[in-house]
Amino acid sequence: MKTEDGNEATQAILESATRIASAEGLAGITVRGVASAAKVAPSAVIYYFQTVGGLLSAVHRHVAGMLETWRERTLQALDDPSTRLLSAEALSVAALSSLIAEQGLQVILQQDLHRAAMRKTVTLADPPMAAIRARERFWQRLLECHRLSPEQVRVRAMVAEGLLPFVLLDRVHLRQTALIAAVMRRLELRLSRRPVDAVRADPVLVREARAPEMPRGKRLLVEAAIRVIGQEGLSQLTHRKVAAEAGLSLASTTYFYASKDALIDDAFFQMQHVAVNSVISADRPRNQFLSSILLDEAGEERWEMAAMTELNRAAIRSARHDGLARTLRQVRGVDGMRWLRAHGHATADHLDGILWSAATTVLGEEALCLPPSERRAFLDQETVRILEALFGAECAT
Structure with missing residues (x-):
């Protein structure tokens, strides 16, 4: 980025890009859109930042x-x-x-x-x-x-x-x-190991989610949508991309899903089952809870989890996804509560599940900053530490 002159222009571009990306996500950043918001010519964005990548790097420093x-x-x-x-x-x-x-x-x-x-x-x-x-x-x-x-x-x-x-x-x-x-x-x-009064949970929240039953073509579309969301973000999800990813015709896609919102809903519940429920119900050591959910065999983030993060971001940023936001708020912490109960902490409630989910969200973020070969060991070790700190040694062993 050039900063020898034109400081007012660079500041206007940076502030505009930050506002757009905060409100719309990284996909909302275009040279023409940022230039219009900053009231400068598109050539000014290129002159000072060279590329969209250079602009995003500057936005990162600005934020x-x-x-x-x-x-x-x-x-x-x-x-x-x-x-x-x-x-x-x-x-x-x-x-x-x-x-x-x-x-x-x-x-x-x-x-x-x-x-x-x-x-x-x-x-x-x-x-x-x-x-x-x-x-x-x-x-x-x-x-x-x-x-x-x-x-x-x-x-x-x-x-x-x-x-x-x-x-x-x-x-x-x-x-x-x-x-x-x-x-x-x-x-x-x-x-502080003091007693707590359990929060009464709505029974509909605590039952185990089931994988949606659907025809093969519909299932292929849902799985394709998860991959597109995880790899490119929710803003890039289109019927045409999903059809190509699933190896099906566009007509098949629109037949099963006239709207993207219905496809997003089914994708969410499928991810909930694949990424979480299978791990909760599996016979795995307690310390492997988070690494099994977050990482694939190569130590990379599972597409299901990347897609869940993308859905969360979209629900935060746009009122168009308020229905999804309500669903995410309802289920957040429920799987953590179920896992805690199944692994030694019988009194855990929905609030404990949210507590555990919040802590493990940051653990996952830290792990993804490490080389893939180091992520699983880090998560397995830190999961035990956080479990013990929050719920006692009997739940961490």
Whole structure:
């Protein structure tokens, strides 16, 4: 990127690109679209950033700076003697609520850029792990007055950061804040080994999801849709692409699925079964829970899990997917609850499942920053540590 002159133009381009990518995802970035939003000629975007990839790399640095500015401003605001009256739980709720309200979409954008870098579709100047370490330092500084152990700070940070994409599925601020408070209260009780009052779950949420029964052609289309979503993102899903991926005619695709939304719904429930239910019901050691769900035999992320992440992002960003967002909010944590109950923690409820899901979301993010050959061992080791920290040694062994 050239920055010797034209600073106003480069800043306008960066800010416009960041707004578009935050709202629409990486697929929303085009040279012409960014130029129009920044009120510059398309040639200016090419002159200063050369390519869309160069622009996205600059956006990554810009977003990292925005998040660091937020962190410093937050810590300065809490640099007051009265802050010592606040518990670690209260500070965590306040910080996460503020982060979601002010920078939630930028956090999601940063994670999307990291995933693109891991797929080698974008080259970033700073590795994804640098962002993970930056946010760890923030939580350490936020909670340092409470003299917590490094393990306790790490677990709190993981739950908070992992909770963010789940909370953003709800557009009602009041419910967002209430959920954050409930999860952080449960986290505090679990870490301190104090008794909890189980949350009553709707029975429809706790039953085992079943693989949808469907004709062969329909099943091939659903499996093809999962691959397209996982590889290219939900925005790239079209009837024509799904037909080509499935090796079927376009007419067959539109016969089974007149709308993309119906196809997305079936794809979601198929992923839920393949990626999670088969692992929960399988006879595997407890420490292999997360690695079995997240990774294939080569240590790469399973397409089903990549597609689940893409669906979550789409539901966050667009009201068109509010139905999907409601479904994701309902099922989030249910599989974790079922797994915890099946593996030694009989009192686990839906709130515990959300707690466990949030922590393992961050574990998965960290693992994907490592070389594929190191991911499984990392996940198996860290799964035990987090299980023990949250639910005790009897659940981790």
